[in-house]
Amino acid sequence: MIGGNMLRKIIIALGIFICFVLQTTLFKFLALGNIAPNLLLMLTFFVGFIRGKKEGVYVGFFSGLLIDICYGRVIGFNALLLMYIGFLNGAFNKMYYDDEVTLPMGLVCISDFIYNFVFYVFQFLLRARLSFGYYLIHIIIPEMVYTVIITFVFYKLFLKINSTIEKYEKGSAPSFD
Amino acid sequence: MKKVNNEIPIKYIIFTLTGICLVMIICSFAFNGFASPVKNAVSFVVSPATKGMNKLGFYMINKKEDYEKFKSIKEENESLKKQIADMQNDNALSVQDQNELEQLRKLYKLDNEYMDYETVGARIISKDTSNWYSTFTIDKGSDDGIEENMNVIGDGGLVGIVYEVQKNYSLVRSIIDDESNVSAQFAQTSDKCIVKGSLKLMNDGVIQVFNINKDAQINEGDMIVTSNISSRFLPGILIGYVKDITNDSNNLTKSALLTPVVDFAHLDIVLIIKEQKNTGEE
Numbered sequence: 001m002i003g004g005n006m007l008r009k010i011i012i013a014l015g016i017f018i019c020f021v022l023q024t025t026l027f028k029f030l031a032l033g034n035i036a037p038n039l040l041l042m043l044t045f046f047v048g049f050i051r052g053k054k055e056g057v058y059v060g061f062f063s064g065l066l067i068d069i070c071y072g073r074v075i076g077f078n079a080l081l082l083m084y085i086g087f088l089n090g091a092f093n094k095m096y097y098d099d100e101v102t103l104p105m106g107l108v109c110i111s112d113f114i115y116n117f118v119f120y121v122f123q124f125l126l127r128a129r130l131s132f133g134y135y136l137i138h139i140i141i142p143e144m145v146y147t148v149i150i151t152f153v154f155y156k157l158f159l160k161i162n163s164t165i166e167k168y169e170k171g172s173a174p175s176f177d
Numbered sequence: 178m179k180k181v182n183n184e185i186p187i188k189y190i191i192f193t194l195t196g197i198c199l200v201m202i203i204c205s206f207a208f209n210g211f212a213s214p215v216k217n218a219v220s221f222v223v224s225p226a227t228k229g230m231n232k233l234g235f236y237m238i239n240k241k242e243d244y245e246k247f248k249s250i251k252e253e254n255e256s257l258k259k260q261i262a263d264m265q266n267d268n269a270l271s272v273q274d275q276n277e278l279e280q281l282r283k284l285y286k287l288d289n290e291y292m293d294y295e296t297v298g299a300r301i302i303s304k305d306t307s308n309w310y311s312t313f314t315i316d317k318g319s320d321d322g323i324e325e326n327m328n329v330i331g332d333g334g335l336v337g338i339v340y341e342v343q344k345n346y347s348l349v350r351s352i353i354d355d356e357s358n359v360s361a362q363f364a365q366t367s368d369k370c371i372v373k374g375s376l377k378l379m380n381d382g383v384i385q386v387f388n389i390n391k392d393a394q395i396n397e398g399d400m401i402v403t404s405n406i407s408s409r410f411l412p413g414i415l416i417g418y419v420k421d422i423t424n425d426s427n428n429l430t431k432s433a434l435l436t437p438v439v440d441f442a443h444l445d446i447v448l449i450i451k452e453q454k455n456t457g458e459e
Contacts, residue, residue: 020223025302029238057187076205079198083194
């Protein structure tokens with residue numbers, strides 16, 4: 001029988017895989033004005049916020065690594081960036097309540113901004129693309145809005161999945177070492 | 178809530194992972210393709226899923242467009258039927274013209290190189306995760322004879338260039354990508370120029386053209402093809418049509434915008450030219 005802890009790991013790994021596949025394919029078709037939402041960032045935020053720093057860091061690291069391996073120009077860049085975003089959201093874990101929605105949406109918004117800002121600085125500013133204002137309006141803010149909307153849509157579903165796993169964990173608690 | 182654990186404290190995890198990341202970043206600058214085995218292994222798992230999802234995406238976008246077009250199609254159908262009748266007439270004439278053209282070509286020994294390149298077809302299976310780049314994955318890799326720097330065409334024009342090859346997939350940088358530079362020339366006058374992708378102009382469906390000689394006799398709507406002095410692109414591949422020609426402030430060169438012939442939003446299948454530009458370096 002699979003322990004609850006193992007089950008959670010499998011589900012999160014599956015989640016990373018699904019988000020990655022959706023982000024590179026289906027959501028590129030659902031893109032509004034060429035902007036697609038950042039699902040892996042959403043997942044990193046979610047796990048960090050609900051489960052705490054440690055899991056946030058791991059999810060961020062592996063999501064980023066997957067991006068780097070499949071699309072990265074530099075391996076490790078996205079992994080590093082998403083790892084810290086997972087950590088940052090994990091720091092707000094203590095303020096997590098089921099019914100609160102404003103804080104998580106604010107967090108995902110800020111996370112997405114940080115991610116794209118750092119991305120801009122390292123991948124575009126260093127190649128002398130100086131007009132930050134343009135990129136802010138046409139890339140960063142639309143992606144922020146879109147990601148927040150998608151997070152809002154999926155938030156309740158995520159909570160549901162999380163509470164189901166927690167129930168399962170409690171059920172199999174005696175066998176937990 | 179939390180169980181008492183004797184696991185490693187979070188700060189050590191962060192330090193370790195940061196270290197790993199930094200090492201990987203340095204490695205990827207220092208050694209080209211050091212992660213190839215990992216990439217292949219990952220693509221083995223990811224590719225089938227992305228392929229399927231991409232098909233679903235195309236299916237959806239087609240359905241959506243079908244629905245939008247449905248109303249106008251009926252009217253169009255009527256007028257098209259009339260057109261067909263006319264065209265059948267024209268067709269008979271143009272077949273004759275075609276034969277004549279072929280004969281003339283043979284006479285003048287015009288070898289149309291562009292048609293003679295050996296190509297291999299590939300399907301686009303996924304696109305870059307970030308919104309910053311226009312690169313995509315195709316489902317052919319070194320197993321199918323793809324090599325780095327092979328030119329990618331499709332839709333009757335230049336799509337981009339292969340910049341990374343793995344066992345069963347490759348990455349293509351399209352000409353509208355912000356990092357793309359193509360040495361090109363005007364088809365009529367052979368004036369050289371540089372075609373450069375731009376994230377800023379991508380939404381308007383155009384890319385930039387630089388370094389056109391001030392005295393070049395060019396007009397809006399002129400055809401731009403890859404140049405014969407390019408080190409990576411084969412000569413004579415159509416890129417697009419020029420517009421909005423302006424004089425640069427240095428008064429030595431002109432720049433312009435270019436509308437690519439390829440519709441990048443609806444690109445599904447591309448052709449990779451297996452021949453590579455011979456620069457005489459080897």
